[in-house]
Amino acid sequence: MCYGFDSTGLRILSFQYAKELKLIISLIWEKEQKATEDWLRGFKQRPFPKAPKRKLTTKRRKKSTTVLTETPEMNQLKEGYQKKLEVRQREVKKKSVSRGILNNDIFENIENVVIHTKERFLDVLKDKDCKVKFLRRFRNSNKFIYPDNEEISDVEYSNILRKLPKPYQNAATTRTRSTLKFEIEFSFYENNK
Known part of the structure; x- marks a missing residue:
């Protein structure tokens, strides 16, 4: 034993x-x-209880077999598949993060900047202006997203406080792929408005 x-x-x-x-x-x-x-x-081995009969959880639909060639059944299946594809294409997908700030020949190196503005400049671009795409901030954190409605405006160089470092991007899911995180403390800029 x-x-x-x-x-x-x-x-x-x-x-x-x-x-x-x-x-x-x-x-x-x-x-x-x-x-x-x-x-x-207590140490003697006891046999396992008998297993109950298995129940089929999914009931199979009975269907007559058909040869799918150039027949109305084949055309009907193709139309149903096309409708499914159209519905999938109609679904709105979030824009990916691959969108960058507007590229201009003169301002290629400016990507992410911190701006202190009281108003928007919508005048014609001058030598001391640049086009900037605004980001929305998540509840007092270092995370930002591109808004659904793009906010693009011209900003004077005097209002640009600092060029931000390259953002850290967490692309684990499609929802988090659109967030940008900067490894910088923004409290200094908030206090100096």
């Missing part, structure tokens, strides 16, 4: 261990100098 012992040898061994460990021993154990059969019943 265990370590080559038969059931009586195992009962004697368990009695000796119980005595060494100073466990509470019943009078019957001390009288027989071995454990009783009720202690041994």
